[in-house]
Amino acid sequence: xxxxTTIIDSYKDKPGGIIEAYHALQKEYNYxxxxxxxxxxxxxGMSPAQAYGVATFYSYFKVGPRGRYIIxxxxxxxxxxxxxxxxxxxxxxxxGIKMGETTAxxxxxxxxxxxVGQCQATPIITINSKPxxxxxxxxxxxxLAEYK
Amino acid sequence: xxxxxxxxxxNVGKIDPLKIEDYINAGGYKSLEKARxxxxxxxxxxxxxxxxRGRGGAGFNCGMKWSFSYKLETDQKYVVCNADEGxxxxxxxxxxxxxxxxxxxxxxxxCGYAIGSNKGYIYCRGEYPxxxxxxxxxxxxxxxxxxxxxxxxxxxxxxGAYVCGEESALIESIEGHRGEPRFKPPFPGVExxxxxxxxxxxxxxxxxxxxxxxxxxxxxxxxxxxxYPGTKVLTLTGDVVNRxxxxxxxxVTIRDVVFGLGGGIVDxxxxxxxxxxxxxxxxxPEELLDxxxxxxxxxxxxxxxxxxAVFVMDETRDIVDIVTRITKFFEHESCGKCNPCREGxxxxxxxxxxxxNGTGRVADMDLLENLGGxxxxxxxxxxxxxxxxxxxxxxxxxxxxxxxxxN
Ligand SMILES: Cc1cc2nc3c(=O)[nH]c(=O)nc-3n(C[C@H](O)[C@H](O)[C@H](O)COP(=O)(O)O)c2cc1C
Ligand code: FES
Numbered sequence: 001x002x003x004x005t006t007i008i009d010s011y012k013d014k015p016g017g018i019i020e021a022y023h024a025l026q027k028e029y030n031y032x033x034x035x036x037x038x039x040x041x042x043x044x045g046m047s048p049a050q051a052y053g054v055a056t057f058y059s060y061f062k063v064g065p066r067g068r069y070i071i072x073x074x075x076x077x078x079x080x081x082x083x084x085x086x087x088x089x090x091x092x093x094x095x096g097i098k099m100g101e102t103t104a105x106x107x108x109x110x111x112x113x114x115x116v117g118q119c120q121a122t123p124i125i126t127i128n129s130k131p132x133x134x135x136x137x138x139x140x141x142x143x144l145a146e147y148k
Numbered sequence: 149x150x151x152x153x154x155x156x157x158x159n160v161g162k163i164d165p166l167k168i169e170d171y172i173n174a175g176g177y178k179s180l181e182k183a184r185x186x187x188x189x190x191x192x193x194x195x196x197x198x199x200x201r202g203r204g205g206a207g208f209n210c211g212m213k214w215s216f217s218y219k220l221e222t223d224q225k226y227v228v229c230n231a232d233e234g235x236x237x238x239x240x241x242x243x244x245x246x247x248x249x250x251x252x253x254x255x256x257x258x259c260g261y262a263i264g265s266n267k268g269y270i271y272c273r274g275e276y277p278x279x280x281x282x283x284x285x286x287x288x289x290x291x292x293x294x295x296x297x298x299x300x301x302x303x304x305x306x307x308g309a310y311v312c313g314e315e316s317a318l319i320e321s322i323e324g325h326r327g328e329p330r331f332k333p334p335f336p337g338v339e340x341x342x343x344x345x346x347x348x349x350x351x352x353x354x355x356x357x358x359x360x361x362x363x364x365x366x367x368x369x370x371x372x373x374x375x376y377p378g379t380k381v382l383t384l385t386g387d388v389v390n391r392x393x394x395x396x397x398x399x400v401t402i403r404d405v406v407f408g409l410g411g412g413i414v415d416x417x418x419x420x421x422x423x424x425x426x427x428x429x430x431x432x433p434e435e436l437l438d439x440x441x442x443x444x445x446x447x448x449x450x451x452x453x454x455x456x457a458v459f460v461m462d463e464t465r466d467i468v469d470i471v472t473r474i475t476k477f478f479e480h481e482s483c484g485k486c487n488p489c490r491e492g493x494x495x496x497x498x499x500x501x502x503x504x505n506g507t508g509r510v511a512d513m514d515l516l517e518n519l520g521g522x523x524x525x526x527x528x529x530x531x532x533x534x535x536x537x538x539x540x541x542x543x544x545x546x547x548x549x550x551x552x553x554x555n
Contacts, residue, residue: 015323015324015342016304016322016323016324016325017324018324019304019305019307019321019324020304020305022307023274023305023307044324053326054324054325054326057309057326057327057483058274058306058307058308058309058327059307059308059309060274060275060306060307060308061307061308075473076236076237076427076473076477077236077237077423077427077459077470077473077474077477078236078237078385078386078459080470080473081386081387081461081465081470082386113275113308114234114236114310114477114480114481115234115235115236115237115238115427116275117233117238117239117242117273117275117276118239119236119237119238119239119383119385119391119457120239120383120385120391120392120393121391122385122391126275129275129277129278
């Protein structure tokens with residue numbers, strides 16, 4: 001893993017680049033390490049409070065550890081009527097955790113999301129942003145098997 | 149029956165989007181060349197005359213918007229493409245960017261020439277990392293070929309905030325801030341990104357530009373509805389047979405869309421409602437299906453064309469349950485900057501949820517209407533102003549469903 005200061009520094013000269021830096025950090029760690037916020041604040045000339053404010057504003061960013069695979073379930077209306085709730089139940093029982101939680105081995109985190117723009121094949125889940133179409137409770141074990 | 153008419157999607161399936169030669173062989177970048185041979189004022193006049201109106205939801209005359217920035221003298225101006233596409237049920241901008249990225253760049257470069265800007269940004273939603281990658285490859289090809297001249301395009305990625313689709317919040321986000329909308333005026337065309345004149349247009353709006361220049365304003369303004377000419381790319385979801393996307397002239401009716409190209413309702417069930425324009429759009433009952441989809445016809449029935457998302461619900465769907473889900477969306481996505489939206493979306497969700505749970509009170513119905521009315525005028529940005537629309541339109545057209553849960 002590369003050092004977070006190296007990552008942040010490579011965006012330092014980009015105007016408004018703090019969000020790009022956060023994306024790069026998440027790509028590396030899957031979350032934004034708490035200490036990286038202070039480093040980012042310094043690099044982009046803001047107060048730690050402002051840098052923290054930016055990180056926590058956006059639902060894609062997470063400050064502090066979470067699982068390696070982020071499973072997000074779309075609950076926007078088109079996915080909702082297509083049966084997103086059954087997919088949620090299947091994921092919860094298959095992984096033994098509730099929405100918002102991370103498995104004990106640190107592998108999977110379950111999160112809700114709003115529409116991810118793949119509405120041609122609802123309901124949709126994404127795993128580390130990769131979309132899975134036309135989900136159903138029956139399909140969940142096979143999808144998870146790809147990551148186990 | 150309505151038929152597809154492809155202007156924006158003209159190259160879909162016909163060219164390899166990552167082979168710029170394909171785009172050029174199909175006539176690509178000729179319009180930019182033509183534009184650069186024109187007087188800037190005349191170019192803007194041509195776009196204005198076509199009456200192309202914004203495809204991102206607000207329907208503002210595109211050439212008119214450009215003219216505001218054109219007139220200003222400053223050291224720097226910006227062209228920003230809004231590819232935030234956060235409105236649930238919408239994926240048309242993704243289709244355009246994945247299948248024909250060069251036509252978007254060409255539209256942006258024409259705008260750059262028209263207003264006097266050499267720097268463009270595409271703000272693409274964080275949910276589309278694969279689109280960002282694709283765009284960057286296509287931009288590299290355009291730079292290699294030198295087709296954009298001195299016009300530079302950079303992609304910036306959003307991070308999961310619906311409000312960042314609002315143009316001034318989007319600008320804040322590019323600047324590296326929390327995506328909270330600004331007070332307007334000044335409008336971005338005058339004071340936008342880093343305080344400089346900035347044109348923000350939707351992906352679909354830009355993708356129309358090269359064709360308008362190629363075929364002329366006169367040609368364009370005679371397509372579809374006179375007050376909102378051209379075509380619209382629609383994305384169909386819900387209980388409709390063809391859950392897909394297509395592009396139609398703006399004078400087709402909602403019935404044409406749902407029962408013509410859409411193929412009707414799944415399993416031959418009965419139609420109950422359709423919500424157009426995304427989650428902030430109004431719900432439309434059967435008796436209004438013969439309305440044309442153009443911007444003004446939709447406004448007249450208290451609905452919106454919005455992004456062109458078409459969410460169809462069959463007779464078995466529980467309207468109050470769906471509206472509960474929608475009000476939760478707005479509570480979650482409200483940025484919290486202004487009080488009427490921050491509090492309003494929360495209380496609206498609370499009341500609708502109560503009714504949905506069977507613990508609602510008769511008084512909630514009046515309170516909802518009252519609150520909705522206040523929000524639609526008092527909220528700072530379009531998020532809070534449009535948030536009540538699904539509630540108010542269902543209270544109007546499907547009140548019996550609310551009543552049934554009150555007892
Ligand atoms: C809450 C909110 C979300 C919006 N989301 C988008 C969006 O995702 N894409 C978009 O093009 N316009 C969106 N808009 C509209 C923009 O503010 C702006 O009007 C538009 O980008 C202008 O481009 P156009 O004139 O080409 O439509 C949104 C507006 C609001 C209030
Ligand atoms: S509504 Fe779920 S992906 Fe769009």
